[in-house]
Amino acid sequence: MTNAESTNPESTTPEPATPEPATPEPSGVGRRRFFQGAVGGVAVGALAAGGTAWGIGTRPTVTTATADDHDVVDLTARHPFYDQAHPPGVQTAPQRHAIVMTFDMLKGTTAADLKLLLARWTAAIAQLTQGKPIGQIQPAHPEALGQDTGEAAGLDPASLTITVGLGPGIFDGRFGLQDKRPALLKPLPALPSDSLSPSLTGGDLSLQVCADDPQVCYHAVRNLARMARDTVQTGWTVIGFGRASAGAGQQTPRNLLGFKDGTRNIKEPADFDEHVWLSDADWMTGGTYQVVRKIEMDIEIWDADRVSDQEQVFGRTKLEGAPLTGTKELDTPKFAAKDKAGTPVIDPTAHVALAAHENNGGVKILRRSYNYTDGINAYGQLDAGLLFVAYMNDPAHFIRLQTALGANDLLNEYITHVGSAIFAVPPTPKTGHYIGEQLFA
Amino acid sequence: MQARTTRRIAAAAAGLTAFALTACGSPDKGGSTRTTAASDVAPVADGAAQVKLTLASGASGDECQIDHAKAAAGPVTFTVTNKDATSITEVELVSDQRILGEKENLAPGLGSVTFTVTLGGGTYQIYCPGATTENQPFTVTGQAAASRTGDAATLLASGTKEYGTYAAGVLSDMQTAVANLKTSVDSGNLADAKAKYALARPFYEKVESAVEGFRLPGYKTDDNHGNLDYLLDMRESNLDPAVGWHGFHAVERDLWKNGKITDETRSYAAALVTDTTRLAGLAKTLAYKPEDLANGAAGLLEEVQSNKIKGEEELYSHLDLVDFAANVEGAQQAFAFLKPGLTKIDPALTDQVGKQFDAVNTALLAYRDPKEAGGYKLWTPALRAADAASLSKTVQALQDPLAQIAQKVATAQ
Structure with a gap:
């Protein structure tokens, strides 16, 4: 829930930031399946559409999506995989669903095992992102196992992207790769308010699998885990069901606290180059660093809080998402503004204030988070929160923001960071090559 | 304790014959036409006929390309290279449903791998699951193989x-x-x-x-x-x-x-x-x-x-x-x-x-x-x-x- 800020928050017509936007299948026009994003997010559509500027105090009661709602999903869309400037699933406009799963290399595995795993994963990812199975679903021989488990047969690619991360453990000496360690990759330090569960922490490898169809997501992560079982053990996983960060051209979605998340997220290509992508970083050039956090929300407690207090916690209005010093979502917060009594309008410990780049030496990170639920917890409460995923070219930027937030954020009363891991995301391979091939050169 | 009460008496059922995986008489449509130089007899080097299998992405899907689809009886070395075929992960040499040699875990970027088998005269199949043409014939000329005692x-x-x-x-x-x-x-x-x-x-x-x-x-x-x-x-x-x-x-x-x-x-x-x-x-x-x-x-x-x-x-x-x-x-x-x-x-x-x-x-x-x-x-x-x-x-x-x-x-x- 870090709120990295955008240099150009007033921009209402951001350029599409993804260099190679997803392309619909040319042959698939006759069976293009569109559905309105409004199904699960009526309020989102109602708010952002139409451009109506609602001021504070004029609580609109609109509850239906308007006709020019442009948050539409095209399940036939697919993303190219090989020969891209940057790894997928980072600058890519966030899809509707996500699964993050971590893996640990089995005892006794070698660099050769890791190399084979990365090559096999790469080939499979190339297949999956084009909406193809990774092998025979119906084997030719009756005694044979299916190479692909089959549950995505007949489904469209749904803009699937799969992002592979390498954890600090890959470079700890077990595989003789110490010399290849990405310069800034090391385990995150303990941060204020951390309440991490060991079973939700760390990992040698990560997969971030995103798609507009949850079954496409699950099929991908399941098959990648399956083919790797002789090399890795599953670590921990979070299944996200709704995006909680917007990409360029997308409406700002909401987290489960009901507030817009990512209004000031990185969207401009120039910001990606400055804050996300690694340059001049040896074999990691073009890649990035990924931080994953599982953040529990105290749903019932939050729901019992009056909205005006919730707005103080965030520093924004609930429905419009405007800073408390403005009237529209994209208004720039005025952190110095005070009311007649001399009290800051936006509390200095409000979430938006602590996360703002203006208050953090210009630091920005890309947030690409998803809402999640694990059902009901041991206390009979709704078990839900935010699968926070962020990308940055220096993990110190995340550390700086989370140090400030963890120490003082008003939101800490309602959230708990229970899972955490960091990974290096290598650059995308060229055709005929695989992710991380430079490690074994 | 059995999980499935319908489980057959597997061991007693002698009638379960192996499905004809790559029956010689039924190659996929298109057969060997995809290979251009396939009629040439594979050259011999290091005491074995040398056959190159290249897995490559083609216009209509991934292909299993064979540089020579014929060899003289004796040792044959197959060198398999996955250039950029992401859908093919294994290659087998098959005869009468028997796998004579194979390579698995093939993926683009991993470099070439080889396997060598000694073949008698006859027709074999090269099986590339996932390729546009999965079965292609491979012909060996010369003396038929001796009986397979001890195989x-x-x-x-x-x-x-x-x-x-x-x-x-x-x-x-x-x-x-x-x-x-x-x-x-x-x-x-x-x-x-x-x-x-x-x-x-x-x-x-x-x-x-x-x-x-x-x-x-x-x-x-x-x-x-x-x-x-x-x-x-x-x-x-x-x-x-x-x-x-x-x-x-x-x-x-x-x-x-x-x-x-x-x-x-x-x-x-x-x-x-x-x-x-x-x-x-x-x-x-x-x-x-x-x-x-x-x-x-x-x-x-x-x-x-x-x-x-x-x-x-x-x-x-x-x-x-x-x-x-x-x-x-x-x-x-x-x-x-x-x-x-x-x-x-x-x-x-x-x-x-x-x-x-x-x-x-x-x-x-x-x-x-x-x-x-x-x-x-x-x-x-x-x-x-x-x-x-x-x-x-x-x-x-x-x-x-x-x-x-x-x-x-x-x-x-």
Whole structure:
């Protein structure tokens, strides 16, 4: 829930930031399946559409999506995989669903095992992102196992992207790769308010699998885990069901606290180059660093809080998402503004204030988070929160923001960071090559 | 204990013929037309004909390109390179459904791999699952190959015979052990009966996948009165009210949960002896096929994952790890009898399965406890909560490669 800020928050017509936007299948026009994003997010559509500027105090009661709602999903869309400037699933406009799963290399595995795993994963990812199975679903021989488990047969690619991360453990000496360690990759330090569960922490490898169809997501992560079982053990996983960060051209979605998340997220290509992508970083050039956090929300407690207090916690209005010093979502917060009594309008410990780049030496990170639920917890409460995923070219930027937030954020009363891991995301391979091939050169 | 009561009497069904994977008479449409220089005879270098297989992305899908589709009889070396074909991960050289040589785990960027086979004159198939043309003919000119004495098929056949002897021996031991259990139950000594129960358990668990599915003559297939697996090894979780409690777990329930031996307990123990004798008699008539051993071994590991790990098998006694170890031992035995033949078919898989068996056995070592009846720690809910996930993952790493064996050995006959 870090709120990295955008240099150009007033921009209402951001350029599409993804260099190679997803392309619909040319042959698939006759069976293009569109559905309105409004199904699960009526309020989102109602708010952002139409451009109506609602001021504070004029609580609109609109509850239906308007006709020019442009948050539409095209399940036939697919993303190219090989020969891209940057790894997928980072600058890519966030899809509707996500699964993050971590893996640990089995005892006794070698660099050769890791190399084979990365090559096999790469080939499979190339297949999956084009909406193809990774092998025979119906084997030719009756005694044979299916190479692909089959549950995505007949489904469209749904803009699937799969992002592979390498954890600090890959470079700890077990595989003789110490010399290849990405310069800034090391385990995150303990941060204020951390309440991490060991079973939700760390990992040698990560997969971030995103798609507009949850079954496409699950099929991908399941098959990648399956083919790797002789090399890795599953670590921990979070299944996200709704995006909680917007990409360029997308409406700002909401987290489960009901507030817009990512209004000031990185969207401009120039910001990606400055804050996300690694340059001049040896074999990691073009890649990035990924931080994953599982953040529990105290749903019932939050729901019992009056909205005006919730707005103080965030520093924004609930429905419009405007800073408390403005009237529209994209208004720039005025952190110095005070009311007649001399009290800051936006509390200095409000979430938006602590996360703002203006208050953090210009630091920005890309947030690409998803809402999640694990059902009901041991206390009979709704078990839900935010699968926070962020990308940055220096993990110190995340550390700086989370140090400030963890120490003082008003939101800490309602959230708990229970899972955490960091990974290096290598650059995308060229055709005929695989992710991380430079490690074994 | 069987998870699927419909499981066929696999071992006895001799009629299950191997499906014609790559029958010579039915190549895919398009056959060999895709290969341009395919009519040339492969050049000989280093004492072997040299054939290059290139896996490449083509206009209509991934292709398996052969530079020479003919070779003279003798050693032939296939060099396989995956240039950029993401859908092809393996290549096989096949003759009459037998896999003569293969390479798996192919992926773009990994470099070239080779395999060499000595071929007699005849027509072979190069099988590239996932390619636009999956089967392509490969012709060898010259003398036909000599008979295959000592080859994979022969080794597998003798392995299955030896396995039959092993299974019969296990069931014979089981007869002794359940007779001892009955004697102890009859005497009314609760503590001794518990110890004898623990000693009797492993035998059935070693071979159950190979012998389950037997039905007594005269019963319908859906009547558990005639289902020997039910009669011997039913659990509370699959209790059929029409038939009621029977076998090992009825005795277990009385000894541990009820804590006393009744006349009913004695009748359970007596029936256990009778049913074991029937099973041992029936098992002697079995002829196994290599894939029966492979599927049986995989089935035993399924038992571990579905029942033992969860503590469902030995609900009252918590002796699940005793059964677990017996399942693993039985699976390893079946694998051992296949190993000489399997090594010829797929040495890499053989090696991998062997290593994963070692890993499971190593993991099990941590639970040895000579003070407990059966020799293993009790699989209590507390221990399960702490250790089940990691133990299950270790078994899973064995289960996956093990499940691939059946196809290998079935196609080698």
